[in-house]
Amino acid sequence: MxxxxxxxxxxxxxxxxxxxxxxxxxxxxxxxxxxxxxxxxxxxxxxxxxxxxxxxxxxxxxxxxxxxxxLEDLDVRGVARQYLVALGEISGHTVHLATLEDNQVVYIDKVDSQHPVRMYSRIGRRAPVHCTAVGKVLVAYWPTQQRRRFAEQLNYPKLTTNTIDSAERFLAELDRVRAQGYAVDRGEHENFIHCVGAPIRNHRGEVVAALSLSVPKVLLDFDGLLGLADDVRRAADGVSAELGWQPENPRAKEV
The missing domain is CATH 1.10.10.10 (Winged helix-like DNA-binding domain superfamily/Winged helix DNA-binding domain)
Structure with a gap:
Protein backbone atom coordinates (compact mmCIF):
# COMPACT_ATOMS: atom_id res chain seq x y z
CA MET A 1 0.00 0.00 0.00
CA LEU A 71 -25.29 -0.75 0.47
CA GLU A 72 -27.64 -0.27 -2.49
CA ASP A 73 -25.45 -2.53 -4.63
CA LEU A 74 -25.32 -5.42 -2.16
CA ASP A 75 -26.92 -8.56 -3.55
CA VAL A 76 -29.26 -10.12 -0.99
CA ARG A 77 -28.77 -13.61 -2.35
CA GLY A 78 -24.97 -13.36 -2.26
CA VAL A 79 -24.92 -11.90 1.24
CA ALA A 80 -27.44 -14.38 2.62
CA ARG A 81 -25.87 -17.56 1.29
CA GLN A 82 -23.52 -18.22 4.21
CA TYR A 83 -26.38 -17.70 6.69
CA LEU A 84 -28.64 -20.11 4.82
CA VAL A 85 -25.93 -22.75 4.86
CA ALA A 86 -25.21 -22.22 8.55
CA LEU A 87 -28.91 -22.45 9.47
CA GLY A 88 -29.21 -25.61 7.40
CA GLU A 89 -26.29 -27.15 9.26
CA ILE A 90 -27.69 -26.18 12.67
CA SER A 91 -31.23 -27.37 12.01
CA GLY A 92 -30.78 -30.08 9.41
CA HIS A 93 -33.91 -28.85 7.60
CA THR A 94 -34.69 -27.03 4.35
CA VAL A 95 -33.88 -23.30 4.30
CA HIS A 96 -35.39 -20.87 1.77
CA LEU A 97 -34.67 -17.29 0.80
CA ALA A 98 -37.57 -15.46 -0.86
CA THR A 99 -38.61 -12.07 -2.22
CA LEU A 100 -41.88 -10.56 -3.39
CA GLU A 101 -42.62 -10.17 -7.10
CA ASP A 102 -45.97 -9.38 -8.76
CA ASN A 103 -47.91 -10.14 -5.56
CA GLN A 104 -46.32 -13.57 -5.26
CA VAL A 105 -43.44 -15.08 -3.33
CA VAL A 106 -40.43 -16.10 -5.41
CA TYR A 107 -37.82 -18.45 -3.94
CA ILE A 108 -34.39 -17.13 -4.90
CA ASP A 109 -32.16 -19.54 -2.97
CA LYS A 110 -32.40 -22.81 -1.10
CA VAL A 111 -30.38 -25.14 1.11
CA ASP A 112 -31.69 -28.72 1.06
CA SER A 113 -32.60 -30.74 4.14
CA GLN A 114 -30.16 -33.30 5.51
CA HIS A 115 -33.04 -35.74 6.04
CA PRO A 116 -34.26 -38.34 3.53
CA VAL A 117 -37.82 -37.00 3.90
CA ARG A 118 -37.81 -33.68 2.02
CA MET A 119 -40.21 -31.16 0.61
CA TYR A 120 -40.29 -30.38 -3.09
CA SER A 121 -39.23 -26.85 -3.93
CA ARG A 122 -36.89 -25.17 -6.35
CA ILE A 123 -35.23 -21.82 -6.91
CA GLY A 124 -37.49 -19.68 -9.08
CA ARG A 125 -40.69 -21.34 -7.89
CA ARG A 126 -43.56 -19.01 -7.02
CA ALA A 127 -45.98 -19.37 -4.13
CA PRO A 128 -48.95 -17.42 -2.71
CA VAL A 129 -48.36 -14.74 -0.11
CA HIS A 130 -51.31 -15.45 2.18
CA CYS A 131 -50.39 -19.03 3.13
CA THR A 132 -46.58 -19.02 3.32
CA ALA A 133 -44.39 -17.89 6.21
CA VAL A 134 -42.10 -15.95 3.88
CA GLY A 135 -45.07 -14.27 2.20
CA LYS A 136 -46.51 -13.08 5.48
CA VAL A 137 -43.13 -11.72 6.59
CA LEU A 138 -42.61 -9.83 3.33
CA VAL A 139 -45.78 -7.74 3.72
CA ALA A 140 -46.33 -7.65 7.50
CA TYR A 141 -44.15 -4.58 8.05
CA TRP A 142 -45.73 -2.39 5.42
CA PRO A 143 -47.70 0.69 6.56
CA THR A 144 -51.25 -0.06 7.71
CA GLN A 145 -53.06 1.29 4.66
CA GLN A 146 -50.69 -0.43 2.25
CA ARG A 147 -51.23 -3.76 4.04
CA ARG A 148 -54.99 -3.33 3.88
CA ARG A 149 -55.03 -2.43 0.18
CA PHE A 150 -52.83 -5.42 -0.59
CA ALA A 151 -54.96 -7.81 1.48
CA GLU A 152 -58.19 -6.64 -0.10
CA GLN A 153 -57.00 -7.23 -3.68
CA LEU A 154 -55.67 -10.74 -3.07
CA ASN A 155 -57.44 -13.92 -4.02
CA TYR A 156 -57.49 -16.50 -1.24
CA PRO A 157 -57.39 -19.98 -2.81
CA LYS A 158 -58.06 -22.62 -0.18
CA LEU A 159 -55.07 -24.94 -0.60
CA THR A 160 -55.53 -26.84 2.69
CA THR A 161 -58.02 -26.83 5.54
CA ASN A 162 -55.70 -24.41 7.40
CA THR A 163 -55.32 -21.86 4.59
CA ILE A 164 -56.28 -18.27 5.45
CA ASP A 165 -59.32 -17.47 3.31
CA SER A 166 -60.17 -13.78 3.82
CA ALA A 167 -58.60 -10.34 3.96
CA GLU A 168 -59.61 -9.83 7.58
CA ARG A 169 -58.04 -13.09 8.69
CA PHE A 170 -54.92 -12.29 6.71
CA LEU A 171 -54.61 -8.81 8.26
CA ALA A 172 -55.04 -10.27 11.75
CA GLU A 173 -52.29 -12.76 10.95
CA LEU A 174 -49.98 -9.95 9.82
CA ASP A 175 -50.56 -8.18 13.13
CA ARG A 176 -49.40 -11.35 14.91
CA VAL A 177 -46.30 -11.49 12.74
CA ARG A 178 -45.40 -7.92 13.63
CA ALA A 179 -45.95 -8.60 17.33
CA GLN A 180 -43.81 -11.73 17.51
CA GLY A 181 -41.16 -10.89 14.89
CA TYR A 182 -41.62 -14.05 12.82
CA ALA A 183 -44.30 -15.80 10.76
CA VAL A 184 -45.51 -19.40 10.63
CA ASP A 185 -47.22 -21.58 8.07
CA ARG A 186 -49.12 -24.34 9.89
CA GLY A 187 -49.74 -26.61 6.94
CA GLU A 188 -51.46 -23.76 5.09
CA HIS A 189 -49.66 -24.13 1.78
CA GLU A 190 -49.03 -27.87 1.86
CA ASN A 191 -50.72 -30.16 4.37
CA PHE A 192 -47.61 -32.06 5.41
CA ILE A 193 -45.20 -29.09 5.70
CA HIS A 194 -44.96 -26.33 8.27
CA CYS A 195 -42.58 -23.38 8.21
CA VAL A 196 -41.25 -20.49 10.25
CA GLY A 197 -39.93 -17.34 8.56
CA ALA A 198 -38.25 -14.07 9.55
CA PRO A 199 -37.66 -10.72 7.81
CA ILE A 200 -34.45 -9.50 6.19
CA ARG A 201 -34.04 -5.71 6.16
CA ASN A 202 -31.84 -3.34 4.22
CA HIS A 203 -29.97 -0.31 5.57
CA ARG A 204 -33.19 1.73 5.58
CA GLY A 205 -35.01 -0.89 7.67
CA GLU A 206 -37.20 -2.01 4.76
CA VAL A 207 -38.01 -5.70 4.51
CA VAL A 208 -36.44 -6.78 1.21
CA ALA A 209 -36.42 -10.56 1.62
CA ALA A 210 -37.47 -13.34 3.96
CA LEU A 211 -35.69 -16.41 5.27
CA SER A 212 -37.55 -19.53 6.33
CA LEU A 213 -37.14 -23.05 7.67
CA SER A 214 -39.48 -25.66 6.16
CA VAL A 215 -39.99 -29.00 7.91
CA PRO A 216 -42.19 -32.04 7.18
CA LYS A 217 -44.52 -32.63 10.11
CA VAL A 218 -43.41 -36.26 10.35
CA LEU A 219 -39.95 -35.04 11.34
CA LEU A 220 -40.88 -32.30 13.80
CA ASP A 221 -44.09 -31.20 15.50
CA PHE A 222 -45.21 -27.57 15.65
CA ASP A 223 -43.75 -26.93 19.12
CA GLY A 224 -40.44 -28.29 17.88
CA LEU A 225 -40.62 -25.97 14.88
CA LEU A 226 -41.23 -22.96 17.13
CA GLY A 227 -38.17 -24.01 19.09
CA LEU A 228 -36.14 -23.14 15.97
CA ALA A 229 -37.73 -19.68 15.51
CA ASP A 230 -34.90 -17.90 17.33
CA ASP A 231 -32.33 -19.58 15.09
CA VAL A 232 -34.25 -18.38 12.04
CA ARG A 233 -34.50 -14.85 13.40
CA ARG A 234 -30.79 -14.75 14.23
CA ALA A 235 -29.91 -15.87 10.71
CA ALA A 236 -32.22 -13.25 9.18
CA ASP A 237 -30.83 -10.55 11.47
CA GLY A 238 -27.30 -11.55 10.46
CA VAL A 239 -28.14 -10.99 6.80
CA SER A 240 -29.85 -7.70 7.68
CA ALA A 241 -26.75 -6.51 9.53
CA GLU A 242 -24.63 -7.31 6.46
CA LEU A 243 -27.03 -5.17 4.40
CA GLY A 244 -26.54 -2.25 6.79
CA TRP A 245 -29.53 -2.63 9.10
CA GLN A 246 -28.90 -1.30 12.59
CA PRO A 247 -30.24 -3.78 15.20
CA GLU A 248 -31.10 -0.97 17.59
CA ASN A 249 -33.76 0.23 15.13
CA PRO A 250 -37.34 -0.91 15.79
CA ARG A 251 -38.27 -4.21 14.14
CA ALA A 252 -41.40 -2.67 12.67
CA LYS A 253 -41.87 0.87 11.43
CA GLU A 254 -45.49 2.01 11.39
CA VAL A 255 -46.71 4.83 9.16
Whole structure:
Protein backbone atom coordinates (compact mmCIF):
# COMPACT_ATOMS: atom_id res chain seq x y z
CA MET A 1 0.00 0.00 0.00
CA UNK A 2 1.33 3.46 -0.89
CA UNK A 3 2.29 5.74 1.96
CA UNK A 4 -0.14 8.48 0.90
CA UNK A 5 -3.06 6.05 0.64
CA UNK A 6 -2.23 4.53 4.00
CA UNK A 7 -2.11 7.98 5.61
CA UNK A 8 -5.40 8.95 3.99
CA UNK A 9 -7.11 5.83 5.32
CA UNK A 10 -5.64 6.51 8.76
CA UNK A 11 -7.15 10.01 8.72
CA UNK A 12 -10.58 8.70 7.68
CA UNK A 13 -10.48 6.01 10.37
CA UNK A 14 -9.57 8.59 13.00
CA UNK A 15 -12.36 10.95 11.90
CA UNK A 16 -14.88 8.10 12.02
CA UNK A 17 -14.60 8.33 15.81
CA UNK A 18 -15.47 12.05 15.74
CA UNK A 19 -14.02 15.43 14.89
CA UNK A 20 -10.25 15.89 15.23
CA UNK A 21 -7.87 18.84 15.23
CA UNK A 22 -4.93 19.22 12.88
CA UNK A 23 -2.57 18.62 15.79
CA UNK A 24 -4.36 15.40 16.74
CA UNK A 25 -4.28 14.08 13.18
CA UNK A 26 -0.63 14.98 12.66
CA UNK A 27 0.24 13.14 15.87
CA UNK A 28 -1.83 10.13 14.80
CA UNK A 29 0.03 10.05 11.46
CA UNK A 30 3.41 10.72 13.00
CA UNK A 31 4.10 13.59 10.59
CA UNK A 32 4.61 17.35 10.69
CA UNK A 33 1.49 19.50 10.69
CA UNK A 34 2.29 20.84 7.22
CA UNK A 35 2.26 17.28 5.81
CA UNK A 36 -1.03 16.54 7.54
CA UNK A 37 -2.46 19.79 6.21
CA UNK A 38 -1.60 18.90 2.59
CA UNK A 39 -3.27 15.51 2.99
CA UNK A 40 -6.37 17.08 4.55
CA UNK A 41 -6.65 19.62 1.73
CA UNK A 42 -6.59 16.81 -0.83
CA UNK A 43 -9.27 14.88 1.06
CA UNK A 44 -11.31 18.05 1.51
CA UNK A 45 -11.20 18.77 -2.24
CA UNK A 46 -12.76 15.35 -2.84
CA UNK A 47 -15.38 15.90 -0.12
CA UNK A 48 -13.99 13.00 1.91
CA UNK A 49 -13.22 15.44 4.73
CA UNK A 50 -14.78 18.75 5.67
CA UNK A 51 -13.42 21.47 7.92
CA UNK A 52 -15.79 22.11 10.80
CA UNK A 53 -14.11 25.35 11.84
CA UNK A 54 -10.60 26.76 11.83
CA UNK A 55 -9.26 23.92 13.97
CA UNK A 56 -11.52 20.87 13.54
CA UNK A 57 -12.17 18.35 10.78
CA UNK A 58 -14.96 15.82 10.21
CA UNK A 59 -15.82 13.15 7.65
CA UNK A 60 -17.21 14.60 4.41
CA UNK A 61 -20.33 13.85 2.41
CA UNK A 62 -18.52 11.82 -0.28
CA UNK A 63 -17.97 9.00 2.19
CA UNK A 64 -21.66 8.82 3.02
CA UNK A 65 -22.51 8.82 -0.69
CA UNK A 66 -20.14 5.92 -1.27
CA UNK A 67 -21.45 4.01 1.72
CA UNK A 68 -25.02 4.47 0.55
CA UNK A 69 -24.16 3.27 -2.96
CA UNK A 70 -22.28 0.27 -1.61
CA LEU A 71 -25.29 -0.75 0.47
CA GLU A 72 -27.64 -0.27 -2.49
CA ASP A 73 -25.45 -2.53 -4.63
CA LEU A 74 -25.32 -5.42 -2.16
CA ASP A 75 -26.92 -8.56 -3.55
CA VAL A 76 -29.26 -10.12 -0.99
CA ARG A 77 -28.77 -13.61 -2.35
CA GLY A 78 -24.97 -13.36 -2.26
CA VAL A 79 -24.92 -11.90 1.24
CA ALA A 80 -27.44 -14.38 2.62
CA ARG A 81 -25.87 -17.56 1.29
CA GLN A 82 -23.52 -18.22 4.21
CA TYR A 83 -26.38 -17.70 6.69
CA LEU A 84 -28.64 -20.11 4.82
CA VAL A 85 -25.93 -22.75 4.86
CA ALA A 86 -25.21 -22.22 8.55
CA LEU A 87 -28.91 -22.45 9.47
CA GLY A 88 -29.21 -25.61 7.40
CA GLU A 89 -26.29 -27.15 9.26
CA ILE A 90 -27.69 -26.18 12.67
CA SER A 91 -31.23 -27.37 12.01
CA GLY A 92 -30.78 -30.08 9.41
CA HIS A 93 -33.91 -28.85 7.60
CA THR A 94 -34.69 -27.03 4.35
CA VAL A 95 -33.88 -23.30 4.30
CA HIS A 96 -35.39 -20.87 1.77
CA LEU A 97 -34.67 -17.29 0.80
CA ALA A 98 -37.57 -15.46 -0.86
CA THR A 99 -38.61 -12.07 -2.22
CA LEU A 100 -41.88 -10.56 -3.39
CA GLU A 101 -42.62 -10.17 -7.10
CA ASP A 102 -45.97 -9.38 -8.76
CA ASN A 103 -47.91 -10.14 -5.56
CA GLN A 104 -46.32 -13.57 -5.26
CA VAL A 105 -43.44 -15.08 -3.33
CA VAL A 106 -40.43 -16.10 -5.41
CA TYR A 107 -37.82 -18.45 -3.94
CA ILE A 108 -34.39 -17.13 -4.90
CA ASP A 109 -32.16 -19.54 -2.97
CA LYS A 110 -32.40 -22.81 -1.10
CA VAL A 111 -30.38 -25.14 1.11
CA ASP A 112 -31.69 -28.72 1.06
CA SER A 113 -32.60 -30.74 4.14
CA GLN A 114 -30.16 -33.30 5.51
CA HIS A 115 -33.04 -35.74 6.04
CA PRO A 116 -34.26 -38.34 3.53
CA VAL A 117 -37.82 -37.00 3.90
CA ARG A 118 -37.81 -33.68 2.02
CA MET A 119 -40.21 -31.16 0.61
CA TYR A 120 -40.29 -30.38 -3.09
CA SER A 121 -39.23 -26.85 -3.93
CA ARG A 122 -36.89 -25.17 -6.35
CA ILE A 123 -35.23 -21.82 -6.91
CA GLY A 124 -37.49 -19.68 -9.08
CA ARG A 125 -40.69 -21.34 -7.89
CA ARG A 126 -43.56 -19.01 -7.02
CA ALA A 127 -45.98 -19.37 -4.13
CA PRO A 128 -48.95 -17.42 -2.71
CA VAL A 129 -48.36 -14.74 -0.11
CA HIS A 130 -51.31 -15.45 2.18
CA CYS A 131 -50.39 -19.03 3.13
CA THR A 132 -46.58 -19.02 3.32
CA ALA A 133 -44.39 -17.89 6.21
CA VAL A 134 -42.10 -15.95 3.88
CA GLY A 135 -45.07 -14.27 2.20
CA LYS A 136 -46.51 -13.08 5.48
CA VAL A 137 -43.13 -11.72 6.59
CA LEU A 138 -42.61 -9.83 3.33
CA VAL A 139 -45.78 -7.74 3.72
CA ALA A 140 -46.33 -7.65 7.50
CA TYR A 141 -44.15 -4.58 8.05
CA TRP A 142 -45.73 -2.39 5.42
CA PRO A 143 -47.70 0.69 6.56
CA THR A 144 -51.25 -0.06 7.71
CA GLN A 145 -53.06 1.29 4.66
CA GLN A 146 -50.69 -0.43 2.25
CA ARG A 147 -51.23 -3.76 4.04
CA ARG A 148 -54.99 -3.33 3.88
CA ARG A 149 -55.03 -2.43 0.18
CA PHE A 150 -52.83 -5.42 -0.59
CA ALA A 151 -54.96 -7.81 1.48
CA GLU A 152 -58.19 -6.64 -0.10
CA GLN A 153 -57.00 -7.23 -3.68
CA LEU A 154 -55.67 -10.74 -3.07
CA ASN A 155 -57.44 -13.92 -4.02
CA TYR A 156 -57.49 -16.50 -1.24
CA PRO A 157 -57.39 -19.98 -2.81
CA LYS A 158 -58.06 -22.62 -0.18
CA LEU A 159 -55.07 -24.94 -0.60
CA THR A 160 -55.53 -26.84 2.69
CA THR A 161 -58.02 -26.83 5.54
CA ASN A 162 -55.70 -24.41 7.40
CA THR A 163 -55.32 -21.86 4.59
CA ILE A 164 -56.28 -18.27 5.45
CA ASP A 165 -59.32 -17.47 3.31
CA SER A 166 -60.17 -13.78 3.82
CA ALA A 167 -58.60 -10.34 3.96
CA GLU A 168 -59.61 -9.83 7.58
CA ARG A 169 -58.04 -13.09 8.69
CA PHE A 170 -54.92 -12.29 6.71
CA LEU A 171 -54.61 -8.81 8.26
CA ALA A 172 -55.04 -10.27 11.75
CA GLU A 173 -52.29 -12.76 10.95
CA LEU A 174 -49.98 -9.95 9.82
CA ASP A 175 -50.56 -8.18 13.13
CA ARG A 176 -49.40 -11.35 14.91
CA VAL A 177 -46.30 -11.49 12.74
CA ARG A 178 -45.40 -7.92 13.63
CA ALA A 179 -45.95 -8.60 17.33
CA GLN A 180 -43.81 -11.73 17.51
CA GLY A 181 -41.16 -10.89 14.89
CA TYR A 182 -41.62 -14.05 12.82
CA ALA A 183 -44.30 -15.80 10.76
CA VAL A 184 -45.51 -19.40 10.63
CA ASP A 185 -47.22 -21.58 8.07
CA ARG A 186 -49.12 -24.34 9.89
CA GLY A 187 -49.74 -26.61 6.94
CA GLU A 188 -51.46 -23.76 5.09
CA HIS A 189 -49.66 -24.13 1.78
CA GLU A 190 -49.03 -27.87 1.86
CA ASN A 191 -50.72 -30.16 4.37
CA PHE A 192 -47.61 -32.06 5.41
CA ILE A 193 -45.20 -29.09 5.70
CA HIS A 194 -44.96 -26.33 8.27
CA CYS A 195 -42.58 -23.38 8.21
CA VAL A 196 -41.25 -20.49 10.25
CA GLY A 197 -39.93 -17.34 8.56
CA ALA A 198 -38.25 -14.07 9.55
CA PRO A 199 -37.66 -10.72 7.81
CA ILE A 200 -34.45 -9.50 6.19
CA ARG A 201 -34.04 -5.71 6.16
CA ASN A 202 -31.84 -3.34 4.22
CA HIS A 203 -29.97 -0.31 5.57
CA ARG A 204 -33.19 1.73 5.58
CA GLY A 205 -35.01 -0.89 7.67
CA GLU A 206 -37.20 -2.01 4.76
CA VAL A 207 -38.01 -5.70 4.51
CA VAL A 208 -36.44 -6.78 1.21
CA ALA A 209 -36.42 -10.56 1.62
CA ALA A 210 -37.47 -13.34 3.96
CA LEU A 211 -35.69 -16.41 5.27
CA SER A 212 -37.55 -19.53 6.33
CA LEU A 213 -37.14 -23.05 7.67
CA SER A 214 -39.48 -25.66 6.16
CA VAL A 215 -39.99 -29.00 7.91
CA PRO A 216 -42.19 -32.04 7.18
CA LYS A 217 -44.52 -32.63 10.11
CA VAL A 218 -43.41 -36.26 10.35
CA LEU A 219 -39.95 -35.04 11.34
CA LEU A 220 -40.88 -32.30 13.80
CA ASP A 221 -44.09 -31.20 15.50
CA PHE A 222 -45.21 -27.57 15.65
CA ASP A 223 -43.75 -26.93 19.12
CA GLY A 224 -40.44 -28.29 17.88
CA LEU A 225 -40.62 -25.97 14.88
CA LEU A 226 -41.23 -22.96 17.13
CA GLY A 227 -38.17 -24.01 19.09
CA LEU A 228 -36.14 -23.14 15.97
CA ALA A 229 -37.73 -19.68 15.51
CA ASP A 230 -34.90 -17.90 17.33
CA ASP A 231 -32.33 -19.58 15.09
CA VAL A 232 -34.25 -18.38 12.04
CA ARG A 233 -34.50 -14.85 13.40
CA ARG A 234 -30.79 -14.75 14.23
CA ALA A 235 -29.91 -15.87 10.71
CA ALA A 236 -32.22 -13.25 9.18
CA ASP A 237 -30.83 -10.55 11.47
CA GLY A 238 -27.30 -11.55 10.46
CA VAL A 239 -28.14 -10.99 6.80
CA SER A 240 -29.85 -7.70 7.68
CA ALA A 241 -26.75 -6.51 9.53
CA GLU A 242 -24.63 -7.31 6.46
CA LEU A 243 -27.03 -5.17 4.40
CA GLY A 244 -26.54 -2.25 6.79
CA TRP A 245 -29.53 -2.63 9.10
CA GLN A 246 -28.90 -1.30 12.59
CA PRO A 247 -30.24 -3.78 15.20
CA GLU A 248 -31.10 -0.97 17.59
CA ASN A 249 -33.76 0.23 15.13
CA PRO A 250 -37.34 -0.91 15.79
CA ARG A 251 -38.27 -4.21 14.14
CA ALA A 252 -41.40 -2.67 12.67
CA LYS A 253 -41.87 0.87 11.43
CA GLU A 254 -45.49 2.01 11.39
CA VAL A 255 -46.71 4.83 9.16
Missing amino acids: SQSLERGLTVLTALAAGQQTLDQLAKRLGVHKSTAMRLLRTLEAGRFVRREDVHHYRLGSALFDLAHQA
